[in-house]
Amino acid sequence: MKLDANIPEGPIQDKWANHKMAMKLVNPANKRKYKVIIIGSGLAGASAAATMGELGYNVDCYCFQDSPRRAHSIAAQGGINAAKNYPGDGDSIYRLFYDTVKGGDFRSREANVYRLAEISNQIIDHCVAQGVPFARDYGGLLGNRSFGGAQVSRTFYARGQTGQQLLIGAYQALSRQIAAGSVRMHTRSEMLDVVVADNVAKGVIVRNLVTGQVESHAADAVVLATGGYGNVFYLSTNAMGCNVTAAYRAYKKGAGFANPCYTQIHPTCIPVSGDHQSKLTLMSESLRNDGRVWVPQELGDKRKPAEIPEDERDYYLERKYPSFGNLAPRDIASRSAKEVCDEGRGVGNTGLGVYLDFRDAINRLGEGTISARYGNLFDMYERITAENPYKNPMRIYPAVHYTMGGLWVDYNLMSTIKGLYVIGEANFSDHGANRLGASALMQGLADGYFVLPQTIADYLASLGSNHERMPIEEQPFVEAEEAVKTRVNTLLEINGKRTVDSFHKELGRIMWENCGMSRTKSGLESAIEEIPRLRREFWSDVKVNGASDTLNISLEKAGRVADFLEFGELMCRDALAREESAGGHFRSEHQTSEGEALRNDDDFCHAAVWEYTGDDETPVRHREELEFQNVKLATRSYK
Amino acid sequence: MATYKVKIWRQSGPNANGHMERHIVKGIDGDMSFLEMLDHLNEDLEEQGKEPVAFDHDCREGICGACSLVINGQSHGPETTTTCQLHMRSFEANNISEIDIEPFRARAFPIIKDCVVDRSGFDRIIQSGGFVSVNTGNAPDANANAVPKTDADTAFDAAACIGCGACVAACKNASAMLFVSAKVSHLAHLPQGDAERRERVQSMVNTMDEQGFGSCTNYGECEAACPKSISTDNIATLNREFIRSKIGPTT
Numbered sequence: 001m002k003l004d005a006n007i008p009e010g011p012i013q014d015k016w017a018n019h020k021m022a023m024k025l026v027n028p029a030n031k032r033k034y035k036v037i038i039i040g041s042g043l044a045g046a047s048a049a050a051t052m053g054e055l056g057y058n059v060d061c062y063c064f065q066d067s068p069r070r071a072h073s074i075a076a077q078g079g080i081n082a083a084k085n086y087p088g089d090g091d092s093i094y095r096l097f098y099d100t101v102k103g104g105d106f107r108s109r110e111a112n113v114y115r116l117a118e119i120s121n122q123i124i125d126h127c128v129a130q131g132v133p134f135a136r137d138y139g140g141l142l143g144n145r146s147f148g149g150a151q152v153s154r155t156f157y158a159r160g161q162t163g164q165q166l167l168i169g170a171y172q173a174l175s176r177q178i179a180a181g182s183v184r185m186h187t188r189s190e191m192l193d194v195v196v197a198d199n200v201a202k203g204v205i206v207r208n209l210v211t212g213q214v215e216s217h218a219a220d221a222v223v224l225a226t227g228g229y230g231n232v233f234y235l236s237t238n239a240m241g242c243n244v245t246a247a248y249r250a251y252k253k254g255a256g257f258a259n260p261c262y263t264q265i266h267p268t269c270i271p272v273s274g275d276h277q278s279k280l281t282l283m284s285e286s287l288r289n290d291g292r293v294w295v296p297q298e299l300g301d302k303r304k305p306a307e308i309p310e311d312e313r314d315y316y317l318e319r320k321y322p323s324f325g326n327l328a329p330r331d332i333a334s335r336s337a338k339e340v341c342d343e344g345r346g347v348g349n350t351g352l353g354v355y356l357d358f359r360d361a362i363n364r365l366g367e368g369t370i371s372a373r374y375g376n377l378f379d380m381y382e383r384i385t386a387e388n389p390y391k392n393p394m395r396i397y398p399a400v401h402y403t404m405g406g407l408w409v410d411y412n413l414m415s416t417i418k419g420l421y422v423i424g425e426a427n428f429s430d431h432g433a434n435r436l437g438a439s440a441l442m443q444g445l446a447d448g449y450f451v452l453p454q455t456i457a458d459y460l461a462s463l464g465s466n467h468e469r470m471p472i473e474e475q476p477f478v479e480a481e482e483a484v485k486t487r488v489n490t491l492l493e494i495n496g497k498r499t500v501d502s503f504h505k506e507l508g509r510i511m512w513e514n515c516g517m518s519r520t521k522s523g524l525e526s527a528i529e530e531i532p533r534l535r536r537e538f539w540s541d542v543k544v545n546g547a548s549d550t551l552n553i554s555l556e557k558a559g560r561v562a563d564f565l566e567f568g569e570l571m572c573r574d575a576l577a578r579e580e581s582a583g584g585h586f587r588s589e590h591q592t593s594e595g596e597a598l599r600n601d602d603d604f605c606h607a608a609v610w611e612y613t614g615d616d617e618t619p620v621r622h623r624e625e626l627e628f629q630n631v632k633l634a635t636r637s638y639k
Numbered sequence: 640m641a642t643y644k645v646k647i648w649r650q651s652g653p654n655a656n657g658h659m660e661r662h663i664v665k666g667i668d669g670d671m672s673f674l675e676m677l678d679h680l681n682e683d684l685e686e687q688g689k690e691p692v693a694f695d696h697d698c699r700e701g702i703c704g705a706c707s708l709v710i711n712g713q714s715h716g717p718e719t720t721t722t723c724q725l726h727m728r729s730f731e732a733n734n735i736s737e738i739d740i741e742p743f744r745a746r747a748f749p750i751i752k753d754c755v756v757d758r759s760g761f762d763r764i765i766q767s768g769g770f771v772s773v774n775t776g777n778a779p780d781a782n783a784n785a786v787p788k789t790d791a792d793t794a795f796d797a798a799a800c801i802g803c804g805a806c807v808a809a810c811k812n813a814s815a816m817l818f819v820s821a822k823v824s825h826l827a828h829l830p831q832g833d834a835e836r837r838e839r840v841q842s843m844v845n846t847m848d849e850q851g852f853g854s855c856t857n858y859g860e861c862e863a864a865c866p867k868s869i870s871t872d873n874i875a876t877l878n879r880e881f882i883r884s885k886i887g888p889t890t
Contacts, residue, residue: 051775067762069802070703129778131771131831133795140785164702172770179766239697273670278678279699449775499685546690551752553693
């Protein structure tokens with residue numbers, strides 16, 4: 001596997017401009033001759049489809065939801081970063097670039113991150129022009145707020161629904177292109193394989209989720225905008241349908257998978273209430289501005305929080321990180337919560353929870369002020385838990401939220417398969433080992449509106465306008481379609497005893513225990529043994545009811561869980577091979593005497609890229625060395 | 640742990656006859672969400688070798704708008720929220736042990752299977768004009784135009800619509816006026832939406848009619864059912880925009 005990042009020459013601030021000049025263009029009259037398939041309609045997919053349609057390309061976009069407006073980007077709460085420096089507090093493109101590289105614990109590619117920071121301002125301009133109702137101040141200008149990992153206010157927001165408003169903006173732009181005929185939208189459709197010949201993407205195999213029809217579609221380029229894989233843990237803040245299937249199928253066809261072990265565990269989520277739980281709900285990071293995190297000092301203290309006197313409480317973040325206190329970064333706050341719960345000091349029925357207490361803030365500022373700041377979050381908490389957070393402290397616990405790892409892409413966002421592009425959370429490129437708050441929306445839209453539509457032209461132009469697409473009657477399509485149909489039928493024929501969900505839950509438990517907030521060599525090794533056993537059991541004992549020629553929710557889930565059962569093992573292998581702690585990846589063997597993450601820049605200052613070599617073969621680990629020419633490698637400290 | 644007598648709509652396909660199917664659902668904790676109760680029922684059905692009940696859901700945090708169930712006769716059930724944010728304690732507290740579950744019913748929302756309906760009519764309404772025609776490129780600086788905060792807030796209140804269709808299901812005419820008015824109102828309150836306001840409102844209203852949604856007769860059931868509290872004030876705005884587009888000045 002050849003990994004050439006294709007980073008343009010020149011000083012970092014000129015790379016993107018130079019590259020845009022160097023790339024080939026497609027003549028406007030020829031654009032419609034090129035067919036591009038886009039899988040996924042979240043921020044990255046919808047913005048890419050809309051922009052490619054506006055430019056005149058011939059676009060087909062697929063999503064598994066009933067409407068492109070529902071992709072999980074919609075659930076992002078906090079905001080979107082940009083280097084506008086409207087508040088005049090010293091922000092700049094360089095500072096956003098620097099903060100993002102540092103926040104990622106020096107495991108991202110400098111040139112990509114700089115381009116992201118450069119484009120950030122254009123995103124805000126474009127979204128405002130679309131009518132996205134960002135928060136404004138009384139003078140009618142845009143408001144900003146602060147987020148973790150930055151000392152400037154650069155986050156634009158739309159109440160607690162920034163993701164929704166940005167996605168609706170992209171959805172509306174996409175809708176305009178659908179009406180214009182430049183984009184054909186296919187809802188309730190799931191990509192089940194990518195068709196590759198001689199390491200060039202030729203098209204996709206898609207299953208219509210309503211009729212069950214398996215179809216082949218040829219294209220000149222394929223774009224995956226299929227999101228993250230957090231649902232490998234079963235419980236996460238992801239939507240129920242989020243899955244790794246498209247990315248994993250591409251991996252099995254030759255696309256390198258980079259840093260699969262980099263997962264973000266968000267510290268403030270509502271704890272699990274019982275075995276029935278199907279998903280976890282995030283409570284915004286902003287709550288830690290006024291809430292104090294604590295647990296009882298005594299093990300197994302079952303008293304009500306109000307009965308525990310001040311000197312018997314352990315405000316552990318304030319104790320361990322006096323200068324950042326309750327606003328310690330996400331990875332550190334999450335690990336600290338796990339530590340106190342592992343010691344047996346966790347709260348709530350399950351013992352897996354810590355208090356986020358607003359008592360002092362309410363006494364100092366009054367309930368009215370707290371309600372004005374966080375009222376909607378307090379209401380949401382009460383709706384889910386039936387506890388009043390004005391009277392009792394909230395209970396929170398970390399939960400899987402975002403995956404920094406993804407398919408490897410070069411500077412052009414092309415994977416190791418020619419003509420297969422990967423954008424948004426599905427790729428690995430910009431966040432290194434830890435993503436800063438309000439940067440996911442920025443990356444999805446940068447990729448979709450501004451990067452991909454430019455870089456893909458260079459590839460399409462190189463094919464030539466007389467280029468012919470591979471007919472779907474040819475062998476690579478026929479084989480791929482046959483394989484998909486066989487797999488679907490096999491799932492239905494096993495007729496075993498265990499439900500799909502029971503396998504998914506068991507996999508989730510293995511992953512959470514061994515590849516979650518802290519990882520050890522022995523735990524990962526045991527997971528690498530356990531997962532194949534579970535996978536074998538799945539293929540001999542899963543029970544999938546119903547038929548293949550109808551809407552079949554068990555069958556959909558079974559296919560996704562089958563891929564998670566392979567992918568989980570790859571994650572564990574990646575976590576085992578990375579003998580260091582960096583960002584969201586914490587290996588217990590690699591920590592300082594004070595329990596902090598200990599990076600190993602000598603041996604691991606690279607992206608690990610996995611190559612599939614066969615179902616029963618160990619995948620091969622390649623590396624893309626990361627060079628830091630503009631930001632100096634340093635240790636993060638929050639003491 | 641409570642037990643519920645559930646009657647739920649089963650329909651094998653778009654053209655099949657449907658019926659209410661009875662189930663006893665046991666072991667339900669008050670902390671379970673309504674959809675987790677249905678997961679529990681489906682897990683039971685799967686273990687018995689039966690097909691689970693199909694229903695739409697995705698984010699399970701009240702924002703994607705996929706939920707589309709009528710519960711005991713009300714869109715999204717007895718509380719003002721999406722189905723995924725409704726919890727079983729709400730039934731426990733009111734001593735309700737019988738639950739009837741049906742899909743959103745409207746001519747413009749044909750049933751695909753069980754409780755899954757086709758809401759693509761909403762997408763076609765947006766495609767007919769629910770956008771600002773601006774290509775990705777070099778838009779003017781985001782702060783080039785100040786937008787008064789009250790306008791921005793009013794636009795936001797309308798833009799909060801999640802497109803679930805509870806308004807249509809609750810309306811005895813199956814009207815989509817609240818949905819259409821929310822988008823028209825969102826864009827009409829912002830300078831960016833001004834240039835196309837005449838064409839937008841006419842085109843969206845025409846498409847709404849073509850898609851088979853009914854007329855508005857001001858009952859206000861839509862607002863009562865809306866999980867995002869979209870106000871019927873938007874319908875007044877829509878009517879004003881529509882009349883203005885027909886008789887007002889052309890510039």
